[in-house]
Amino acid sequence: MRDSVQMKLYEHKEELYVLARSHGRQAKEIAIRRKRLVRLLRKLRAMRRSLPGGDQLLLRIGAARKEAGRAFGFVTISLPAATC
DSSP, X not given: OOOOXXXXXXXXXXXXXXXXXXXXXXXXXXXXXXXHHHXXXXXXXXXXXXXXXXXXXXXXXXXXHHHHGGGGGGOOOOOXXXXX
């Protein structure tokens, strides 16, 4: 089965842009986002089990956020209350 490609042309300030869409590419992008989200959830569960300290926890969450990219927007994180 061949994958159909939809194309649109857009001209802006003497530049010609071509937008190409295909079902195969869309499926690939969805799979990539799903894989990033699954990886993020695994890391967050591992952090919950290991319970790192305050600064270490924030560093790990920041690293996971950077790696997850836009998939991080699907997750809501609540941090434990600070104990003094």
